[in-house]
C-alpha cells in the first residue's frame with residue numbers, strides 16, 4: 001500500500017472528528033468527498049503531519065511519527081484557504097519554496113507561466129484576488145520533488161483555464177509516479193481527470209463511494 005492510516009483518532013477537545021481502524025490506498029488519484037465539517041481538512045492535516053492525532057500514518061513505508069523529516073519532505077499540502085503574510089510578494093513565496101525544496105528555477109518559472117501568474121509575481125500578496133492567491137498556493141504545492149499531493153478544495157475560486165491546467169499537471173505528475181488526494185465540493189469531470197477512487201467521510205469514518 002502506498003498510503004496507510006491505522007487506528008486513527010482525532011479529537012478537538014471532547015469532539016471526535018475522525019475515528020477509524022484502517023484506511024489504505026494504492027498509488028493513484030483519489031477524490032475525497034464529504035459534507036461541510038465532516039473532517040476532510042482535518043484528515044489532510046493528519047496526513048500532512050500538521051496536527052496531533054492518535055494512530056499511525058505511513059507513505060511508501062515511511063512512518064510520519066518515526067521518520068518525520070523524510071516523511072514530510074515527500075508531501076505537499078495545498079490548503080483550502082491559503083493564508084500568507086500580506087506584505088510578501090508572490091516571488092518571495094515561490095523563492096522560499098524553491099530554496100527549501102531545492103527545486104530548479106526553470107521549473108518554477110514554468111509553473112508560474114502555466115497558471116498565468118507571471119504579471120503578478122512582484123506584487124504584494126495582500127493585493128491578490130482570491131483566485132490569484134489560490135493559484136499561487138497551487139504553484140507552491142507543485143514546487144520540488146513531491147510524491148504525495150494533498151489538494152484541499154483546489155478548484156474553488158480558480159478560473160476554467162487554471163482548472164484545466166491543474167488537471168493537466170496532475171496527469172503529468174501522475175505519470176511521473178506521484179499520488180494525489182483531492183477534496184472537492186465541485187464535481188470532478190472524469191473526462192478532465194480520471195480517478196482511481198472516490199471516498200466519502202461520514203461520521204468520522206471513510207467509505208468508498
Ligand SMILES: Nc1ncnc2c1ncn2[C@@H]1O[C@H](COP(=O)(O)OP(=O)(O)OP(=O)(O)O)[C@@H](O)[C@H]1O
Nearest residue numbers: 012013017034035036037038039040041042043080
Ligand atoms: N482547530 C479546530 N478547533 C476545534 N474544532 C475544529 C478545528 N478545526 C476543525 N474543527 C472541527 O472539526 C470538524 C471538521 O472540520 P474540517 O475543517 O476538517 O471539515 P471539512 O470536511 O474540511 O469541512 P468543509 O467542507 O466545510 O471545509 C468541524 O466540526 C470543525 O468545527
